[in-house]
Amino acid sequence: MPYTVLVTAPTLAPAGRELLEAGGHRVLYIPQGQGSAAIEQLLAAEPVDAIISRTLELTPNAIAAARQLKVISKHGVGVSNIAVEAASARGIPVYVTPGANAQSVAEMALGLLLAASRRIAWMDAELRQGRWSRAQDGLELSGRSLGLVGFGQVARKLWRACQALGMHAWVYDPFLPEGADLDGAQRAPSLAALLARSQVLSLHIPLTAHTRGLIGAAELAALPEGAVLINTARGEVIDEPALVAALRSGALYAAGLDTTAEEPLVAGNPLLALGNVVLTPHVGGSTPAALAAMAQGAVHNVLGFLGGQPPAASACVNPAVLS
Structure with missing residues (x-):
């Protein structure tokens, strides 16, 4: 079953993008120069099933606007830009990609x-x-x-x-x-x-x-x-x-x-x-090898969850929603 996945950035490394394309999933991106307001508007307008979160903020309002949202995965491990409490309140798991970068x-x-x-x-x-x-x-x-x-x-x-x-x-x-x-x-x-x-x-x-x-x-x-x-x-x-x-x-x-x-x-x-x-401009985890691993890991997280094969609970920052 194809899903609609939002990437909160203008692009995703080929290692992740190709996994989504191979499954026939619809992938949406946030254009360069746009921010959290654009995310909220898009989520209100589109039936997004999953979000791959990069550096832009994913606010409580954005999560509330995503009526069909089922899962979020961070492209990395730091979730300070994700309103995890708002996701938890709706029973939406937030996964990370530990070790990828x-x-x-x-x-x-x-x-x-x-x-x-x-x-x-x-x-x-x-x-x-x-x-x-x-x-x-x-x-x-x-x-x-x-x-x-x-x-x-x-x-x-x-x-x-x-x-x-x-x-x-x-x-x-x-x-x-x-x-x-x-x-x-x-x-x-x-x-x-x-x-x-x-x-x-x-x-x-x-x-x-x-x-x-x-x-x-x-x-x-x-x-x-x-x-x-x-x-x-x-x-x-x-x-x-x-x-x-x-x-x-x-x-x-x-x-x-x-x-x-x-x-x-x-x-x-x-x-x-x-x-x-x-x-340096916050690029410690931004080598091509690390970007590929994070993209691939984030895609596996969301598609696994949506397909009934969720990632390990240890990769979930709000595991209480899984019970």
């Missing part, structure tokens, strides 16, 4: 760590502007302590890479079962205990009411002097004015950010004026 994000985190620690982006910019600025104050990572907030697949992959550099690691993840394999890392009993040991702090947590602003002025001050902060999670988990202040003062040596509280960044954002920040 983990390798890509972990490699971005490592790249940001190396670039921030050795001031690579700053020196590149200096050379391009005709200045032979040989910064010789970069941080050597061997022997340094890596603090991981969250220990899912991305954090584990980053830690394995950092082991090869000669680092050691501490992990803080209250949802990690006791006795879980930490791949040679040590478990910190609290966030405060982790921060005190983290010469490099890397964030791998979803955005929730609890994690919003989790890393603020007090937490940044608790880091060792000259620490490096890496964020490939969500920008809102950091109090950005406090981060700017710590970078300006030198309390933090550097930061590498793939995600910020404001996206896209606008002219005048203070992060853009700091030479000790490496910035």
Whole structure:
């Protein structure tokens, strides 16, 4: 039976698109430059059975407008742009594609760590502007302590890479079962205990009411002097004015950010004026390989559910609706 599937983006990687086309399903897209209002209008006008959610916000109003909607799948794992409570109220499951972009994000985190620690982006910019600025104050990572907030697949992959550099690691993840394999890392009993040991702090947590602003002025001050902060999670988990202040003062040596509280960044954002920040536009999970895996996983999620073969409950962020 063919279904109508909405992708909340202008396109979907061929690996996912071809699966939909092979089944004869009708696929709708949101044109470039349009936003949440366009999603709501389309859902009110079209008999959409499933949504593959990318970066645009899927609001409560949009979900209410989708009278035929049966299932949502995130193209990735972060569901902060989906009104999950509104979906749950209607008994609509919201699935994710865990692990599909983990390798890509972990490699971005490592790249940001190396670039921030050795001031690579700053020196590149200096050379391009005709200045032979040989910064010789970069941080050597061997022997340094890596603090991981969250220990899912991305954090584990980053830690394995950092082991090869000669680092050691501490992990803080209250949802990690006791006795879980930490791949040679040590478990910190609290966030405060982790921060005190983290010469490099890397964030791998979803955005929730609890994690919003989790890393603020007090937490940044608790880091060792000259620490490096890496964020490939969500920008809102950091109090950005406090981060700017710590970078300006030198309390933090550097930061590498793939995600910020404001996206896209606008002219005048203070992060853009700091030479000790490496910035990328939220593309950690956007390599062709990762996009293909996420597209394929999201399509399998919605078609499996609609076809009576739902994905594992562990991939559902609101499993109560499945019972």
